[in-house]
Amino acid sequence: MNKKASNATALNLPMVDPLPEGTQKYFQICEEKLGIIPNVLKAYAFDIEKLNAFTAMYNNLMLAPSGLSKLEREMIAVVVSSINRCHYCIIAHGAAVRKLSKDPEFSDTLAINFRHCKLDERQRGMLEFAEKVTENSFKVEEKDREGLRKLGFNDADIWDISAVAAFYNMTNRLASATAMNPNTEYYFSDR
Numbered sequence: 001m002n003k004k005a006s007n008a009t010a011l012n013l014p015m016v017d018p019l020p021e022g023t024q025k026y027f028q029i030c031e032e033k034l035g036i037i038p039n040v041l042k043a044y045a046f047d048i049e050k051l052n053a054f055t056a057m058y059n060n061l062m063l064a065p066s067g068l069s070k071l072e073r074e075m076i077a078v079v080v081s082s083i084n085r086c087h088y089c090i091i092a093h094g095a096a097v098r099k100l101s102k103d104p105e106f107s108d109t110l111a112i113n114f115r116h117c118k119l120d121e122r123q124r125g126m127l128e129f130a131e132k133v134t135e136n137s138f139k140v141e142e143k144d145r146e147g148l149r150k151l152g153f154n155d156a157d158i159w160d161i162s163a164v165a166a167f168y169n170m171t172n173r174l175a176s177a178t179a180m181n182p183n184t185e186y187y188f189s190d191r
Contacts, residue, residue: 008039010179013046020048026055036183038092040171043180061164067157068164071100072123076130076164078107079114083134086172091182093168098190125151129158130165137166 019027023045027037044051062073074096081089090111097107109117114127129148132140148158174180 008043008181013043015042015045016048019045023048023051036185039181039183040088040092040175043178057167061160061167066160067154068126068160071097072126073160073164074100075110075114075123075127076161077168078110079127079130080134080165080168081172082111082114083131084169084172084176086168086175088175088180088182089168089172091186095186095189102190104191122151122153126153126161129161133162133165134169 016023018024027041030037030041041051041055044054062070062077066073068076074093077089077093078097081093094107094111097110098104101107106117114124114131119127125148129140129144132144145155145158148161149155153161
């Protein structure tokens, strides 16, 4: 199997070439829907099993039915990434928040300090919980989960908040450690 460079990270891990048919179709769908193939997918494309595991988890957490809206899940991604100072994810998911909220000021403020955003009590509680999962997950107690329940989240929602926060804590570290480059298009989208 041949390989070609992806330039998505600082690592020399060329993409599989040719890509399997299923991966080619997935990348084509990305290009049709997003206008780009996100560099995170190109970065993973040196190992199709790793790419498939990543995309399965991402698609389940961020796109599957949930008590959390797509915007709320992207908000969690931005806040976690901001805390972790993950360049790739702040830029990529900041673009998603801009698109979903139709509010560039909100997206940029969220990336700097979510406490400066106009949030309802439910969203603020959700982001404070994601912040605690990111900074001190070992300190999460039943009173934290109960606080979310009082805001209207059910236990499946609390799982989703926790899972999205945990996923971005993992991906932030991988993106930072490999110097993953955000697609240039993210900087300009929906402004």
